Amino acid sequence: DVDVAGDPAYRITIGPGLLDDGARLTSALRGRHALIVSDSNVAPLYADRLEAMLRSARPNLSIARFELPAGEHEKTLSRFGDCLDALARLGATRDACVFALGGGVVGDLAGFAASCWMRGIDIVQVPTTLLAMVDSSVGGKTAVDLPAGKNLVGAFHPPRAVVADTAMLRTLPDRELRAGLAEVVKYGAIFDAGFLEWLEANRVALLERDDAALAEAIARSCRYKADVVARDPFERGERALLNFGHTFGHAIEAEQGYAGSADGLNHGEAVAVGMVLAARLSARLGLAPRADAERLQHLLTAFGLPVEVPAGLSPDALLARMRLDKKAAADGLRFILWDGAGQARVVAGVDEAQVLAVLATPSDPS
Ligand code: NAD
Numbered sequence: 001d002v003d004v005a006g007d008p009a010y011r012i013t014i015g016p017g018l019l020d021d022g023a024r025l026t027s028a029l030r031g032r033h034a035l036i037v038s039d040s041n042v043a044p045l046y047a048d049r050l051e052a053m054l055r056s057a058r059p060n061l062s063i064a065r066f067e068l069p070a071g072e073h074e075k076t077l078s079r080f081g082d083c084l085d086a087l088a089r090l091g092a093t094r095d096a097c098v099f100a101l102g103g104g105v106v107g108d109l110a111g112f113a114a115s116c117w118m119r120g121i122d123i124v125q126v127p128t129t130l131l132a133m134v135d136s137s138v139g140g141k142t143a144v145d146l147p148a149g150k151n152l153v154g155a156f157h158p159p160r161a162v163v164a165d166t167a168m169l170r171t172l173p174d175r176e177l178r179a180g181l182a183e184v185v186k187y188g189a190i191f192d193a194g195f196l197e198w199l200e201a202n203r204v205a206l207l208e209r210d211d212a213a214l215a216e217a218i219a220r221s222c223r224y225k226a227d228v229v230a231r232d233p234f235e236r237g238e239r240a241l242l243n244f245g246h247t248f249g250h251a252i253e254a255e256q257g258y259a260g261s262a263d264g265l266n267h268g269e270a271v272a273v274g275m276v277l278a279a280r281l282s283a284r285l286g287l288a289p290r291a292d293a294e295r296l297q298h299l300l301t302a303f304g305l306p307v308e309v310p311a312g313l314s315p316d317a318l319l320a321r322m323r324l325d326k327k328a329a330a331d332g333l334r335f336i337l338w339d340g341a342g343q344a345r346v347v348a349g350v351d352e353a354q355v356l357a358v359l360a361t362p363s364d365p366s
């Protein structure tokens with residue numbers, strides 16, 4: 001278990017079989033109403049079991065479901081409105097609880113709905129993707145997308161509890177597992193070189209979905225995120241380090257048209273490329289050893305993740321996207337750069353010529 005300090009403080013519980021732990025799932029429940037939010041892939045697999053567990057733990061609970069069609073393109077204001085309508089139909093009172101059963105799309109949308117319904121009701125995150133277990137379910141950021149950009153509308157709304165049943169990862173498509181591993185690698189890259197070594201040593205077990213290896217990777221990742229979020233809940237400072245690889249990654253995602261496009265990179269894949277680019281940029285600027293950048297590239301490659309900018313995306317177009325990034329500040333392009341494995345910092349005013357050079361130079365010549 002990982003405890004997250006803050007308001008409210010909450011506990012992340014990790015392990016196989018937790019979806020059948022009714023007491024754990026309902027430990028934060030205060031009222032008589034629960035809404036299970038899920039998507040069209042996850043609901044058929046797990047929603048009946050979750051509902052049965054809630055019912056057996058709390059026989060008087062009034063439970064409804066809201067199901068999104070699966071996919072990033074459904075994380076919209078209109079679906080958010082539908083979710084609020086579902087709470088209205090349920091007659092949800094201020095002590096109602098939302099259960100977000102799904103990946104980051106479900107967690108973000110359900111979390112935002114919970115933050116708004118009657119100015120804020122409880123939410124329990126039941127993440128079902130590796131990415132959601134290590135990242136989106138922890139830290140309280142919620143959002144939906146607008147046509148103008150991703151995550152433009154949202155709120156900070158920490159959950160009451162996070163219950164991560166690693167057995168649910170067995171049905172996750174391989175590509176989604178690898179996307180989650182990219183964010184796991186990110187924690188090692190910015191916080192702990194020793195964790196990168198652990199990942200190198202355990203890469204086969206992780207790809208084979210060994211329960212113990214996954215549980216350890218998730219717990220360690222959540223610990224890093226929980227610590228930084230507790231110190232900087234509203235991203236005024238060091239929480240920004242979690243955006244390592246994301247300035248490049250978001251530019252790639254935006255330029256190819258968000259995840260919607262079937263052959264484009266998903267978020268984790270774009271972040272994998274972005275981390276390698278950020279590491280190369282750091283080496284180029286003389287901040288980090290080139291060998292560290294190469295090692296990061298090898299680890300991501302071993303996890304089956306891409307490490308080069310997809311063909312067809314122009315460096316100039318990507319640079320233009322980065323100038324528009326909401327993290328770009330008045331002081332010019334801002335990146336999370338590396339002082340070597342395990343150490344990162346925010347650097348503002350990065351020279352655009354150096355960024356272009358990194359975007360235009362595929363794999364390292366050395
Ligand atoms: P996702 O929610 O779209 O899930 C990926 C796919 O896997 C979907 O098709 C889903 O239906 C399917 N799926 C989920 N769990 C499954 C399971 N156990 N078995 C079989 N299929 C399953 O994507 P994601 O990668 O989990 O999340 C991405 C979203 O998270 C993005 O919208 C991103 O903006 C958001 N995010 C938020 C934060 C945050 O701090 N709030 C952090 C990172 C990412």
Ligand code: ZN
Pocket residue numbers: 135183246267271
């Ligand atoms: Zn990310």
